Amino acid sequence: MKVITVIFSFLSLVSCQNFGSLKLISELSKDLEEVSGAEVVANSDLIWMQNDGGNKPKIYGVSATGNIVEELTIKEKNHDWEDLASDEEGNLYIGDFGNNDSKRENLVILKVKHEDLTSSKKIKVEKIKFSYPNQKKFPPKKKQLFFDAESFFYYNNAFYVFTKSRVKDEFGKTSLYKIPAKEGKHEATFISEFNNGDNTENWITSADISDDGSKVALLSPAAVLIFTDYKNDDFLSGKVTKITLNHASQKEGVAFKDNNTLYITDEKAHGAGGNFYELKLN
DSSP states (O other): OOHHHHHHHHHHHHHOOOOOOOHHHHOOOGGGEEEEEEOOOOOSSSEEEEEEEEEESSEEEETTOEEEEEEBBSSSSOSSSSEEOOOOTOOOEEEEOOTTOOOHHHHHHHHOOOGGGGGGSSOOOOOEEEETTOSSSSSSSGOOOOEEHHHHHHHTTEEEEEEEESSOOOOTTEEEEEEEEEEEEEEEEEEEEEOOOOSSSGOOEEEOOOOOOOOEEEOOOEEEEEEEOOOBBBBSSEEEEEEEEESSEEEEEEEETTTTTEEEEEOBBBTTEEEEEEEEOO
């Protein structure tokens, strides 16, 4: 009877919550309370997730219903893991480039080979190190705190990183940089920038590109921006559609389930979030 009562209470609580345009899939495990990225990987039935800085260097394979199926340990420190990406072969990439104070000089993308996604041992990774071409001081002046990042994806043998502004009244500004998807140390190439607004609800916190390459999704706490009809790899050009989510939480992960559906995750913070959602694109 107690089990039935608990289940009923949980269902009643969920039914009373308003998730705006988001469809709730499930509450995430406590192991993913600070989830900071999600990625659908080729040749895998799981959605891969991670936590951000200060947490264990682990990645989690999650089922379509939100349950943890795989838990893998990476043989690197979690300085500030902020997003996940993957390539057409099913290799997974961890974006260790969170940089709140714009003072890090060890920005790196970690490559997890596809065959290691079923490993029971600590996983050794390849490192793609990079720097921003227009950052000369670490940290720069307060009016130049444009070198934090929480968002990237892989496309055509390159990574595309979208920065997150820490400058007052310019929080929605994001700059797009390109980095070769190969081991070594690289200077990123600046492509373009976009201004999403002036407050912290406009921060860009995750990014993904659809499998057919026709849509780019940028996530913020308040909305999803869908870019289409862009020129070459300037993904911030062309048409942009803003989908307001009408739901307040610390959203930090977005991934295309298919060309017209997104997965979204949010951290558990301030009494909200810690969930796994779906969003249909009309």
